[in-house]
Amino acid sequence: MKIGILQTGHAPDEVKDELGDYARMFATLLEGHGFEFETFNVVDGDFPASTDAADGWLITGSKHGVYEPHDWIPPLEDFIRKVRDAGQPMIGVCFGHQIIAQALGGKVEKFQGGWAAGAQEYDFGGKQMVLNAWHQDQVVEAPEGAEVIASNDFCANAGLLYGDTIMTVQPHPEFTARMIEGLLEHRAPGVLPEAMIEEIGKQGDRPVHDREFGDRMAAFFKGKSDE
Template sequence: MPLKICILEADDLHPQLQPGFHSFGSMFVKLLGSQQQPAQFAVYNVVRGDYPSETEHFDAFLVTGSKADSFGMDAWIVRLREYLLIRYRAGDVLLGVCFGHQILALVLGGLTERAPQGWGAGVHRYRMLVSSLASHECPPSVNMLISHRDQVTRLPAGARLLASSDFCPNAAFMLEGQVLCFQGHPEFTPEFSRSLLQLRQGIYTPEFYAGSLNSLQQGHDGHRIGGWMLDFVASARRQRT
């Protein structure tokens, strides 16, 4: 039976990016839909107040990235934090990427804030701190596409740190076989990252912009990490049946 994944879309793509890349939700559907593990998806835009009904069942809830701050007080962010805490207390499996990683850490008792390291963009390498994840053997390091300036600076109690770098010490974590989060974007492609960098060029220094663009020539492990995410959900479902 396919996994049922609820994608909580926490942002709208900039209008200039929509023709080529559609939405954050569609990028996740493309990434996760290409994995060996069968899955079905439903996308809800929480910025617009769109949530699944209480009668709908999902094997996991995935929170996407966003340009917003996870610690912000906008009404939709406050509601999302409340909703995620309810889902966690109900025992639902939760996945988070970038903003999703940050907001889940915050909801579960960690700390997320504007990082003194500043912006990170392009391809970034993380040291893997575990030898296996979701029944997969982990390589010593992974490359991920990133775009963020907030970071998780304290993990929730009981969380296991999975990946780290000097720039981003808390780059991925797992909690109780129920929560799996990554700061990087497995759903991004180099083409999307290049378009995003070009759109935001004015906020970066020339040196940072050039370095971030050049980093896109490196490979990235988005497809691998998408597989880990689905297999994590599948493992959680098997343990509950």
């Protein structure tokens, strides 16, 4: 099964050599499930010719906001709707979670409550999972018909399910502790409050359910979302 990765941003240059870009992080997360991958840097204007270019689609995170006036955002929203109409499986993470919601009629805002960063606990239908997060923007209004599948006190719409073909999550299952460390060093200063940076730094290698969620993503792509 071929997964097309729609890359909507790039990892910080300071960690890219060590950890790879976002597409590589997802390929690592999903390794062992028999997928092949092709990356389309939509953030740079590189779009697939059609939805037939892959069997399933994955939209990455980004430093950009979905509400920002970038030339590549409207065609990305159009592509999302085409994937939905084609009935292909699609997963969105962080920015991907937000842009899918926006494209399908939801609302995304810069959250007045501030940032969520580092390891966070989420309720997935009664199952508690810890995943790394890095966001201030949130889906504040889910699209009509979307089912909330994950939440916590800070982020009410942390996971959304659209029928049996589209699943999106606000946290980053592809982010390792090392990636969070790199973000704290290179992107957090002057953006996150100093107290928050210090607190997240104390988390160290707190266990997260990244592999378990990667398995869940793989099952969803294969049409086995109940596993």
